[in-house]
Amino acid sequence: MGCFLRARADLGDRGALWGVAAGAAMMAWMRPGDAVWVTLPLLVLSAVVRRWRSPRLFVALAAGLGTGAGAWVFESHASYGGLGQRLSDASRIQGGRGWNFAVDDQLRSLVGRTLCRPCTGDLPHVAVMAWWFALPVLAGLGLAVAIRAGRGAPTLALLACAVSAAAPYLFLIGYAAPRFLLPAYALLAIPVGDALVCLVTGPNGAWRPVVGTVVVLGLVGHVSVQYVVLAHTVKGTVAVRDGWSRTVMELSRLGVRPPCLLTGHNAIPIAFYAGCASAHTSGNNANVTREGILRGAERMPAAVLVAPGGGPPEFARGWPSHVFGELRVHVAPGRESPWRPPPAVGQEALVMKPSLTLSKMGR
Known part of the structure; x- marks a missing residue:
C-alpha cells in the first residue's frame, strides 16, 4: 500500500513501482485469492478513476499478481483439472x-x-x-x-x-x-x-488530560481482556497437545510405533506426534481408499482413532479396541513394529518425530 501511494505521487519513482509489483507477487504467492481481494480497490483506482488512473501502476499490480500466482495457476491445470475446477473444489471444501x-x-x-x-x-x-x-x-x-x-x-x-x-x-x-x-x-x-x-491531543498538540486518560484506560482494559483470552487459549491448547502426547504413549505401548498408520479422529496431528502416516477415506483430507488402509495394515502397525460417542469404520469393527480417556482406539491385529524405544526415551522424544506420508510408507 505504501509503495502504491508513493508511486502515485511520483510515477518516476522506479523503486516504488518495483515495490508495488513485489508486494503483489508476494501476496499472490502466499494466498492468491486473498491477494486479488486486497488489491482489487487499487486495480480499480489505477484503471478507472481519472484522478488515480495510471497504466504503469495497473501493469505493476497485474504483473505482480500474475507472477506470484503463476505457479498456482500452472499447478491447477497440471494436477486439478484446470483453474475453474480447482476454484470449484476449493469452494466445495469451504461449504x-x-x-x-x-x-x-x-x-x-x-x-x-x-x-x-x-x-x-x-x-x-x-x-x-x-x-x-x-x-x-x-x-x-x-x-x-x-x-x-x-x-x-x-x-x-x-x-x-x-x-x-x-x-x-x-x-x-x-x-x-x-x-x-x-x-x-x-x-x-x-x-x-x-x-x-x-x-x-488538542489542536496545538497539547495533551488532553480527561480524554487521554479515558483512552489510556480503554487500551489497558483491552490489553487485559486480550491477555485473559490468550491465557485461556494457551491453557486449552496445552491440554489438547498433552492429550495427543498421552495417546502416542498408549499407542506405543500397544505396539503402534513407526513405521505405522493412523486414521480417524485427530489422526493427522497424532500421527505427526507419533511419527506415523495418516490416512483418511473421506472428507476434506481424503487421501486413500478403504483397501489402501487394509493393505497398509498388512505391512505395518495400524490403528483407528474413534471420537467420543462415535464408532469405528466397518473394516475395523473386528479389531481389538482399547480405551484411554474419552478416546477409543481399534488396533489392527497381528502386526507389531520391530522398533522399540530405548529405556531413556520419554514423551518428549516421541512427540518430536515427523509424520510420514502414506506414499513414503509404501516405498
Whole structure:
C-alpha cells in the first residue's frame, strides 16, 4: 500500500513501482485469492478513476499478481483439472462460496477459537467484543482527521482495501477464524492510530488530560481482556497437545510405533506426534481408499482413532479396541513394529518425530 501511494505521487519513482509489483507477487504467492481481494480497490483506482488512473501502476499490480500466482495457476491445470475446477473444489471444501453472513461467526471466534467451524454457541462477553465494534468507528474518525489534514484520498484508498480484504470472510463463507481478518486489521491500524492521536491531543498538540486518560484506560482494559483470552487459549491448547502426547504413549505401548498408520479422529496431528502416516477415506483430507488402509495394515502397525460417542469404520469393527480417556482406539491385529524405544526415551522424544506420508510408507 505504501509503495502504491508513493508511486502515485511520483510515477518516476522506479523503486516504488518495483515495490508495488513485489508486494503483489508476494501476496499472490502466499494466498492468491486473498491477494486479488486486497488489491482489487487499487486495480480499480489505477484503471478507472481519472484522478488515480495510471497504466504503469495497473501493469505493476497485474504483473505482480500474475507472477506470484503463476505457479498456482500452472499447478491447477497440471494436477486439478484446470483453474475453474480447482476454484470449484476449493469452494466445495469451504461449504460453498456465496452469501453467508459470517459476522456473528467472527465474533464467536474472538474467544480464542483458531478455527470456528462449525461456529456455534453463544456470543462472547461484551468485554471481549467491544474492541471489534470500536474499530470501524475509530477508523471512520481517522478518515475524518485525514480529510481535515488534506490527506483524505490515501486514507480512503487504505480503508477501501481493508473493507475489500475483510468482505469475503464476513459475507461469503460460512465459518470463521481470527487470522482471516488480520490483513484488514493491519490496514485499519493506520487510521485508528490517527484517530487516537487526535483524541488525546488538542489542536496545538497539547495533551488532553480527561480524554487521554479515558483512552489510556480503554487500551489497558483491552490489553487485559486480550491477555485473559490468550491465557485461556494457551491453557486449552496445552491440554489438547498433552492429550495427543498421552495417546502416542498408549499407542506405543500397544505396539503402534513407526513405521505405522493412523486414521480417524485427530489422526493427522497424532500421527505427526507419533511419527506415523495418516490416512483418511473421506472428507476434506481424503487421501486413500478403504483397501489402501487394509493393505497398509498388512505391512505395518495400524490403528483407528474413534471420537467420543462415535464408532469405528466397518473394516475395523473386528479389531481389538482399547480405551484411554474419552478416546477409543481399534488396533489392527497381528502386526507389531520391530522398533522399540530405548529405556531413556520419554514423551518428549516421541512427540518430536515427523509424520510420514502414506506414499513414503509404501516405498
